[in-house]
């Protein structure tokens with residue numbers, strides 16, 4: 001074992017001892033989950049093409065595909081559900097990311113802001129490390145589906161022009 005590996009091993013060992021103790025004293029805040037081996041994350045370029053829909057839309061306009069929500073759901077279950085709950089309504093370890101909480105915290109903001117928050121902060125301690133940018137976009141699609149939005153024909157992609165033009169608004173009454 002070289003020095004670097006030893007260094008990492010001792011940090012991991014320290015965390016394993018330190019985490020349960022801090023969790024006990026954090027008063028209801030869940031400890032970061034043990035993520036095990038993180039996948040290799042290939043840096044991804046923004047996806048751009050003339051076919052990407054960058055028109056102004058809301059999350060209720062069928063802005064993601066059913067297929068990508070399934071892909072995002074697998075990641076959500078593994079890395080997010082422990083704190084945000086099976087339907088995204090929150091747990092003592094994390095606020096709701098769907099329903100009334102989503103409306104309250106994110107109304108009138110764009111999916112770009114929502115994505116940037118998730119990619120930049122989640123999961124705590126491993127922000128941006130559980131997948132590439134498109135993987136996080138797929139998680140966003142899944143969260144919107146849990147919130148009640150229907151999938152559609154066009155894919156939600158890692159493209160700032162597209163994401164910044166899709167707004168989180170309350171569900172329109174039919």
Ligand code: HEC
Nearest residue numbers: 031032033079080083093094095096097105118122123124
């Ligand atoms: C260890 C618990 C934990 C895990 C795991 C976790 N979160 Fe969070 N999340 C939190 C906490 C605590 C907050 C509130 C922090 C804040 O607002 O700064 C939060 C806030 C959020 C918010 C903003 C919610 C709001 O209403 O403001 C989003 C979106 C979010 N998380 C998405 C995710 C996603 C996506 C994942 C999985 C990749 C994830 N979280 C994993 C604990 C967690």
